[in-house]
Amino acid sequence: MDKLLTHSPILIIAIPLLVAFLTPLIGRASGKARNVLVVASLAFVEFLVIILARDIYLNGIHVYALGAASPNLAIPEHFMVPVRIILEIDAMSIFMAIIAATVALAAVIYSLSFMKQETGQTRFYTLLMLLVVGMFGMVFTGDLFNMFVFLEIASIAGAALVAFRTRFADAAEGGFKYIVISAAGALMVLFAVGLLYAQYNVLNIGALANAMQFSMLDKIALALLIIVFAMKLGAIPLHMWVPDTYAVAPAGVSAILVVSSQASMYALFRVCFTLYGATLNMYTVGWIVIILGMVSMFVGVTMAIPQTDIKRLMAFHAVSQSGYMLLGVGVGLAVLGDPHALATYGREAMSGGIFHIINHAMYKGLLFLTAGALFYRVGHRDLNRMGGLGHKMKITSIFFIIGALSIAGIPPFNGFASKFMIYESVYQFNPILAVIAMLVSLITLASFAKAFQAAFTGPQLPEYKDVKEAPKSMLIGMGILAAAIVFFSICPGLIVHHIVEPATDALINQGAYVSGIMGGTP
Amino acid sequence: MIESPSGFWGPVVWIITAVVALLIAYFIRSRGEKAHKKGVQSETFLMANPSLPEGKAHVRAHNIYWGFFEGLRKYYDPTITAHTGIVNDYIIWFIGVIAIVMIILFVSGGI
Numbered sequence: 075m076d077k078l079l080t081h082s083p084i085l086i087i088a089i090p091l092l093v094a095f096l097t098p099l100i101g102r103a104s105g106k107a108r109n110v111l112v113v114a115s116l117a118f119v120e121f122l123v124i125i126l127a128r129d130i131y132l133n134g135i136h137v138y139a140l141g142a143a144s145p146n147l148a149i150p151e152h153f154m155v156p157v158r159i160i161l162e163i164d165a166m167s168i169f170m171a172i173i174a175a176t177v178a179l180a181a182v183i184y185s186l187s188f189m190k191q192e193t194g195q196t197r198f199y200t201l202l203m204l205l206v207v208g209m210f211g212m213v214f215t216g217d218l219f220n221m222f223v224f225l226e227i228a229s230i231a232g233a234a235l236v237a238f239r240t241r242f243a244d245a246a247e248g249g250f251k252y253i254v255i256s257a258a259g260a261l262m263v264l265f266a267v268g269l270l271y272a273q274y275n276v277l278n279i280g281a282l283a284n285a286m287q288f289s290m291l292d293k294i295a296l297a298l299l300i301i302v303f304a305m306k307l308g309a310i311p312l313h314m315w316v317p318d319t320y321a322v323a324p325a326g327v328s329a330i331l332v333v334s335s336q337a338s339m340y341a342l343f344r345v346c347f348t349l350y351g352a353t354l355n356m357y358t359v360g361w362i363v364i365i366l367g368m369v370s371m372f373v374g375v376t377m378a379i380p381q382t383d384i385k386r387l388m389a390f391h392a393v394s395q396s397g398y399m400l401l402g403v404g405v406g407l408a409v410l411g412d413p414h415a416l417a418t419y420g421r422e423a424m425s426g427g428i429f430h431i432i433n434h435a436m437y438k439g440l441l442f443l444t445a446g447a448l449f450y451r452v453g454h455r456d457l458n459r460m461g462g463l464g465h466k467m468k469i470t471s472i473f474f475i476i477g478a479l480s481i482a483g484i485p486p487f488n489g490f491a492s493k494f495m496i497y498e499s500v501y502q503f504n505p506i507l508a509v510i511a512m513l514v515s516l517i518t519l520a521s522f523a524k525a526f527q528a529a530f531t532g533p534q535l536p537e538y539k540d541v542k543e544a545p546k547s548m549l550i551g552m553g554i555l556a557a558a559i560v561f562f563s564i565c566p567g568l569i570v571h572h573i574v575e576p577a578t579d580a581l582i583n584q585g586a587y588v589s590g591i592m593g594g595t596p
Numbered sequence: 597m598i599e600s601p602s603g604f605w606g607p608v609v610w611i612i613t614a615v616v617a618l619l620i621a622y623f624i625r626s627r628g629e630k631a632h633k634k635g636v637q638s639e640t641f642l643m644a645n646p647s648l649p650e651g652k653a654h655v656r657a658h659n660i661y662w663g664f665f666e667g668l669r670k671y672y673d674p675t676i677t678a679h680t681g682i683v684n685d686y687i688i689w690f691i692g693v694i695a696i697v698m699i700i701l702f703v704s705g706g707i
Contacts, residue, residue: 250683251683251686254683254686254687255683255686255687255690258687258690259690262694290702293698293701293702294698296701297694297697297698297701298694300697301690301693301694301697304693305690311678311689311693312686312689312690312693314679314680314681314685314686314689315683315686318681358700358701358704359701362697362700373675376668376671376672376675377675377676377679379661379664379665380661380665380672380676382657382658418601419601422600422601457656457657458656458657458658459656460657461654461656462654485605485607485610486607486610486611486614490605491598491605491607494598494600494605495598495600498600498601498602498603499600499601502601520661524657524660524661525657527655527660528655528656528657528660532653532654532655533653533654535654563607564607564608564611566597566598566605566607567597567598570598
């Protein structure tokens, strides 16, 4: 067990990678065996994430140096800086890994039925596992260049998955748009990494943070990294690819893409807090993040209401909800140089934003899966043509209600708990921001009331008389996320104190991350 | 339970309150008219006209919040127009925002 724990950081990345390349082989022999392998591997990865999380919460940061005599030997003998590929997992990284593992498992179980009629399922699962590898890699890596590599893996696999159902013209278009914006973004990340490497001769985030001189080139790199990750997480006005891709991807993939975007949000926070540092005046950068968040919240939700494609509506809500996370963490970033403000409300605002990340992954994942269930049964995503589906799809309706009430921040659901933390703390920073956030929540409720009314209520329509409830595996996939929402709703304190606050502190405490790699090196 | 700077959030307390409220509502309902019959009495009354056929009685998505969109036309027209769906425009926004953020960082001293 100890060995398993020691090597768990690399196993969490390597197992999905291995399975990605095993699936084509096993898929040739048996489709069922392939499906069992994919689900079992993700369940095992979830187990590894849980034991690693437990150890991190008890014993602190895990460092894993690939190729070293001992995995925790970050700096080789006679060297002053780390040179190997290093994974550094703190409470923030493992928080993201918990989200990725849970949503990926639910989405894969869901996809077993959803993709059953599709051709090329083996390729689907290979790409899906590669997307999972990219996400885990992004949140685990302690190295800026490897972050670029994993970002690329996630982007390429994601684009292929968006375009997977090539019989739909809009799927190919969505995949194309996703790969174009991802390639442009990755190029800028590479350029920023080059600027930093040219100055400091290191790529490790901890070592770079330790050596950071805050030169003009560093400012250019910072601007590039902030905006690329803001685009990849879907912040307005860089969000336009989000509805184009989320709407056309298979439902399970849309749910995982939400987490993939959150991995970019993690990268944004890691760059701002850890790479550039907590000891500096980050007021300007904090306000940039806050403004991106406010605009995303408001424009995202107002653009969601007029949508009549149920998945486009949900995609705009994904943009809007990302705004809450940016607002909460942005406020923490803006007051990072003010210990009193940080202690009074900044840490609380950050915790609210980070709690909203996991809540959003669960309810938005669930909502995308319910939209997929509707598509699976009625064959389209057009709310104008839907109606009365609640008569036949009762369980899906219940899942939709859980997700919709949660995203709208209705008590006692988990969405309310994180928004409550954001409202209360942001109000102390700037009351206008909190009022706008509440207004956005109200419009979110109105938008989902529309979607629910249009799809599920009303008399049973003649064209949908033969519609049945979604297949079992799809219900299980939705059930996993719904159960997580209910659990988070009933025990928000447990989640906040044991998972969220350690993640917040990991971001605030830049020194701990740096010393995880550099030890006592000045 | 979550404690905030000016209060707390306890979902269990909220759920118990909600259950009590629901029980009260159920009690009031149970005191209602016992002679109510399903069928004609539960049908929607539309100016004594016959009920609409199935499929026609459902309010479709594009009819919901019509007034909201009309009232905010000045906001919606340019916002929807900005969503061109053309990937070239996405990249222009991307480059534009990078430029703006760089200028802000340089002017303000940024970090």
